[in-house]
Amino acid sequence: MPELPEVETVRRGIEAQVVGRRITRVEVGRERTVRRTSRQALIDGLTGATLTAAHRRGKYLLCPLDTGDELMVHLRMSGRLMVADANTERPPHTHVVLHLEGDPRQELWFVDPRTFGEMVVFDPTNIAVEMPELARMGVDPITDGLTRAQLAALLRSRHRQLKALLLDQHVIAGIGNIYCDETLHLARVRHDRSSDSLTGPEITRLHAAILSVLEAAIEAGGSTLADTQYVDIEGQGGWFQVHHKVYDRAGQRCLTCGKADIQRVMVAGRSTCFCPRCQR
DNA sequence: AAACAAACCTGTGCGC
DNA sequence: TGCGCACAGGTTTGTT
Known part of the structure; x- marks a missing residue:
């Protein structure tokens, strides 16, 4: 969770x-x-x-x-x-x-x-x-600070599916399934792109998306899903889930483009939601 | 090196 | 209403 x-x-x-x-x-x-x-x-x-x-x-x-x-x-x-x-x-x-x-x-x-x-x-x-x-833990985007240059080096030194790389705690520490999908959507990049195929502008967008999604989610106290499992130390839920654009929205209209439906596939053993129109 | 499946557990939601 | 199955925010291990 x-x-x-x-x-x-x-x-x-x-x-x-x-x-x-x-x-x-x-x-x-x-x-x-x-x-x-x-x-x-x-x-x-x-x-x-x-x-x-x-x-x-x-x-x-x-x-x-x-x-x-x-x-x-x-x-x-x-x-x-x-x-x-x-x-x-x-x-x-x-x-x-x-x-x-x-x-x-x-x-x-x-x-x-x-x-x-x-x-x-x-x-x-x-x-x-x-x-x-x-x-063996990777760089924490918030605690350590993750620069664009660092991210570019991490991406280019490997030939891996982008989603698998972002979820790998030995590379970048802290991103899980929800924030991975939300980050990729905000960066307008597909989960199945190879890490060493990203262009300069795409790396810039991905870097900004990682930080802004995590910072906004922290500000919102995290995401509490329908099962209400996650609560903070006082038993209060977070509210970032109301900002989810793709996670758990399979089959629903994309909130960003308003034209395509959110698709759901299995990647790296995890359910993956994305907009086939916004993300390339 | 990278991709994939299975394993660790319990609970919930869905189709039949 | 009840049953069986698929699946869930993570990570490690072993196999192709």
Whole structure:
């Protein structure tokens, strides 16, 4: 579910509501959520600790602790982080609960029906061994800043379907299926173009589209789809979905040209929506 | 190197 | 109403 804008919205919520509050107790239900280490490792790593900051790289949430360790959270497809008053009824699939110091007493919940998400406390001085994928992560368009020249180099040094490249977290980190399709539409480029075939003007449009789609989606608090699965840390949905031009609009008239219908095909194993008239 | 399928899980929506 | 199947915001692994 969550892509860069949704994770960024969650990060801001963690920064505002959780950073600086000591964790007094930790509960871990499903061990699968902490599979990288163990239930006991997460409990030992977080009990008595305080998050000192909340960072994001791609879809990874990274929170340094006052112990010197670092907390990593990845929401994958269906993960959610929520802050709620203690003694509130927890939703189904609440796998981890962090009890936070303060008045009123509150809890941070990790809720994840499909259990693809994970939480882990790791030692940042040993990052290459404990979190190897972080070292291999591509440039984050927002956190790192992505220049047009950088993008041009990434595109031209490979011969890959554009959509597959944009979704590859080792190349560019943070774009998922929704924002990929929306970005390609705004840039007026087809998903099945080869990355090294883009002209200068097309690269310029793609670069601008990546940044403007992600920034607008962050501004809107992300996208909450019909299943209302994605919500921010206070349980509020985002509203960028009202600006979707192609995602989940197969068969409907294109909002940009008003003349063609949005088509849906499978690309790189993902459903892909595009306008055959606007995108070339 | 790149494309593709399958795997990891659970829930929902659709056609019959 | 009930059943079975396809599919879902992500990522890794293994195979062509």
